[in-house]
Amino acid sequence: MVRGKAMSEEQSVIRLEHVAKEFDGETVLHDVCLDIRHGEFLTILGPSGCGKTTLLRLLAGFESPSSGEIILDGRSMRDVPPDGRRVNTVFQSYALFPHMSVFDNVAFGLRMSGIPKVEIGERVAKALRMVGLAGQAGRRPTSLSGGQQQRVAIARAVVNRPLVLLLDEPLSALDYKLRVQMRTELKQLRREMGITFIFVTHDQEEAFSMSDRVVVMNEGCVAQVGTPVEVYEQPVNMFVARFVGETNVFEGVAGQSDGGILQALVEGRTCELSSHRGFQPGDRIRVLLRPEDLLVEREEPEDDDKLWLPGRIMETVYKGSTWDMVVQLDSGHEILVTEFFDEDADKMNFQAGERVVVSWFDGWEVVLPHEDDEPF
Incomplete structure (x- = not known):
């Protein structure tokens, strides 16, 4: 990949080459090879304990692979800390600061990076408009609904202009009607932002309704990668066939x-x-x-x-x-x-x-x- 040039839709923003991860001598990820395309909505789907969250943490830099390489935008991420990667994470719990306003929550990372005050104001305002919270900047997170808190967490992540947004089961705490609404909003956000979304879930309906491609995982291995239609209609083994419907x-x-x-x-x-x-x-x-x-x-x-x-x-x-x-x-x-x-x-x-x-x-x-x- 040529650095400094705009990436096409077919180029890989992330490449995993034979990535494995061990904890206390137990292998939880086995030889994962995967190309993640620029601008796609990719979902990592699988049951509890299959390794999907571990894989997300490796991409974010919170864990290091035991072997293999993670390449982001043409650069190896070996020994690169989380704050050195153009990757941001939206956690399941949202991890908002309850004592700060919505504006201050979104601005936090920019202030830590020493961004000028005027630019912070412009970027936070744009991020809040993007997630439909332009009029909520002065409110505290505790006064917001679950869906609004999720949007604050997304705004805080995207305001840093990442190449990749990681979403760790961010809909699991919402009721069904709101989850359905937020699926649509996440798809629209991905199109507006033009960046790569990597979404982790155990919910097949979520995965199929939002994704360009789905990675089905089982016991630390990639069982199948394909479009939702391919995974549902042409499962490659019994595990995939049974898990996705x-x-x-x-x-x-x-x-x-x-x-x-x-x-x-x-x-x-x-x-x-x-x-x-x-x-x-x-x-x-x-x-x-x-x-x-x-x-x-x-x-x-x-x-x-x-x-x-x-x-x-x-x-x-x-x-x-x-x-x-x-x-x-x-x-x-x-x-x-x-x-x-x-x-x-x-x-x-x-x-x-x-x-x-x-x-x-x-x-x-x-x-x-x-x-x-x-x-x-």
Whole structure:
């Protein structure tokens, strides 16, 4: 990267090269390699203890890697302290000074850096306008709502003109309605500011609703990196498939494969699957399907050559725009099906106890090797 020149959207503002971290002899991050692009909204998603907060602390400079390199804007961050990096963090607790006004909270870092008073006033005013708090400069944080306190914390971080803004689960203390509102506001802020946002959460809905890309982590490793659509619709292993939403898993055995079409035995019935993996005849496989990818009918269509699996509806749950149905297949396997309402309302009027047949849209399945089963 050429220093001093504007970065394009595709250039990496941060590069992690084989980064690992140990605490007291225990490895909590394993060989993490990742390029984070300039101007993107990247979310690090994973369960508690997967290493996502440790990774954020390494980027901020609060911890040092045990091995590997972190490169920010073309410069190695080895031995560079937090205040020497163009990175700012918004913490889960916001960490505002309760005895200071909103203005003074936002201005604190600038004053510590010796910025002239006039410039401080201009930059703080601009930052507060950006987060919609222009009229709240004289108030104390304790008199503000949770959402307003979060915006103060963001203003305090962005007023220093960082290249990267790190957000450590900043929505977790807010109620659901406010969390949804703040997701939209964070996306808008990212566009207005044109800097990189790195957001840490365990909440899949938050990750998918805001992010350009998602990094799914498990037990200190990067399990998958991709757009929300890629991660949800094409999970690379069982952990990702199960962590990022409901999924149905069908056991099967591979047959012949030709041109991306795999002959297989699934739930004891022969079918064709879309798969470009190199399965060999006899390999055990798992077929993954989201609940909304499944079709339910009362009778198997006579002119349809799909694989239809017979079963019985055990339970229905009305959710407003959808019906959830628990179907027990004749094999004994219970699956979850989600049907969206359409103009054919009678079609949705399934009742517990009804006999049905279940299939899926061609090509919507994900086929994984049976042994690709990470702990969950």
